[in-house]
Amino acid sequence: MLTIGPYTLKSNILLAPMAGITDPPFRTICREFGAGLTTSEMLTSDIDLWDSPKSKARLPQANEAEPRSVQIAGTDPHAMARAAEFCVDKGAQIIDINMGCPVKKVCNAAAGSALMQDKIKVRAILKALTSKLTVPVTLKIRTGWSRKNRNAIEIAQIAEQEGITAISIHGRSREDGFKGFAEYETIRQLKHLIQIPIIANGDITTIEDIRFILNYTDVDGIMIGRVARGRPWIFKELNQSLESGLAIVPTPRKLQHSTIYQHVLSLHQFFSTQGLQIARKHIGWYLDSLGVSKQNKLFIFGATTPAQQLEYLHEVLDAS
Ligand SMILES: Cc1cc2nc3c(=O)[nH]c(=O)nc-3n(C[C@H](O)[C@H](O)[C@H](O)COP(=O)(O)O)c2cc1C
Incomplete structure (x- = not known):
């Protein structure tokens, strides 16, 4: 089983952080x-900037399942350590x-991927965090900042030297954005050179993908993102299938509907x-x-109050 510092996770299939999607209610489900x-x-x-409702909702929530992992983006080692x-x-x-986000808003400030x-900055940030914190520090990266500059291995080596506990890696470069397909060769090479747990991410959507990537790269964990939108039950389906070696057993419609409500x-x-708009x-x-x-x-989108949204949802789902 995948272990991050003192935490042994119940499954090695993880949810990727996604701004605007993985809010606390979705994470709980x-x-x-x-x-x-x-x-x-x-x-x-x-x-x-943490006084805004948006940032407040991103802070750790008391009733969240443990271990509670919080992601920080920034460029200044001391500010990041303080925030952490x-x-x-x-x-x-x-x-x-x-260090995986290619979004301009984040990258223009030289943060994210x-x-x-900037390897010197990477080391400074990681050192500032691991030297100040007593909790595990993990790192999320891409394969590099461009296809020609796939330096994930160098970054992962710095991370390992600076005491990072685990690395998740999206099999695209920053330049790729979300274009094309993720590649797992860089992840495979990285896994064989690095001792700390490695988690593969990018375009992993089926149990067949998971079996292939675990086998091909030898990674310790799998991280899925977009495929879980509107399908949080996918974790149960994938876990069961991975454990049993059998085909996916689809989640009953009744359970899907009650989950949605x-x-x-x-x-x-x-x-x-x-809530109405976010829902x-x-x-x-x-x-x-x-x-x-x-x-x-x-x-359903025409509902103008939360009660009406639930009522319309019932109506449509009951008839489907
Ligand atoms: C809408 C959206 C928001 C994202 N926000 C974040 C984020 O806040 N932090 C981060 O590290 N990655 C973020 N990502 C990247 C995902 O964590 C993940 O690496 C990427 O979606 C590839 O995985 P997938 O193919 O399984 O979706 C975001 C991706 C999407 C689509």
């Missing part, structure tokens, strides 16, 4: 369905550093006035995964 670990959406290291310490005080049990161009209700409670996104993914018609989707 993924954990209930057996995700080995979930990580918060990235939180800026600039503590002055603050998160630990608030209940974070693992700190994850974002742009950091992979519960999720939407939790979103209303957690985000209060913003729309998740509902859209659920309805796509259930193959609900566009007409019915638009009907």
